[in-house]
Amino acid sequence: MRRFWCSAVLLSLVAACALPRAGAAPLAPVERAWAVPTLELYQEWWTKTEACSGRTGDMSQVAFYAVDSPSGAIALGSEKGHGWWIRDGNRIYLPANALSEEWLVRHEMLHALLQTGAHPTTQFVEACHLASSRVWRDSTLAADPGNPSGR
DSSP states (O other): OHHHHHHHHHHHHHHHHHSOOTTSOOSSSSSSEEEEOOOHHHHHHHHHHHHHHTOOOOGGGOEEEEEOOTTSOEEETTEEESOEEETTTTEEEEEGGGTTOHHHHHHHHHHHHHTOSSOOHIIIIIITOOSSHHHHHOTTOSSOTTOTTOO
16 A cells, blocks of 8 residues: 555656746647648758858757747747747747748748847847847848847
């Protein structure tokens, strides 16, 4: 009987560790996310992002996910974004209908290369022009109008 209780306690502890905690980042931003293969085009974009940022990394260590998000916004907790890079597991989440939007995919790749969720102006605006679609279209901008402080 004692062995049964020890096994039951151990099993419940393992199960509790596997469940996302309230208030912490969930395992996926939304329930309708699925893994996508790394497209050949993504390797080209990764190389371009390495070149402009001056950073190198192994794209095979990044997992890409598509999210069913017709509006283009992906919720992560109480926040919404066009895409998300998650440090835990080095994961990138993109709307399924935006998997071929170069600026957005490369924006999240830059987060993965820098290993930060911040948007340093030197890399996101000045060097790579990936801070936003507006900065992508107008490479003369010195700051992202939507995020001038680079947070």
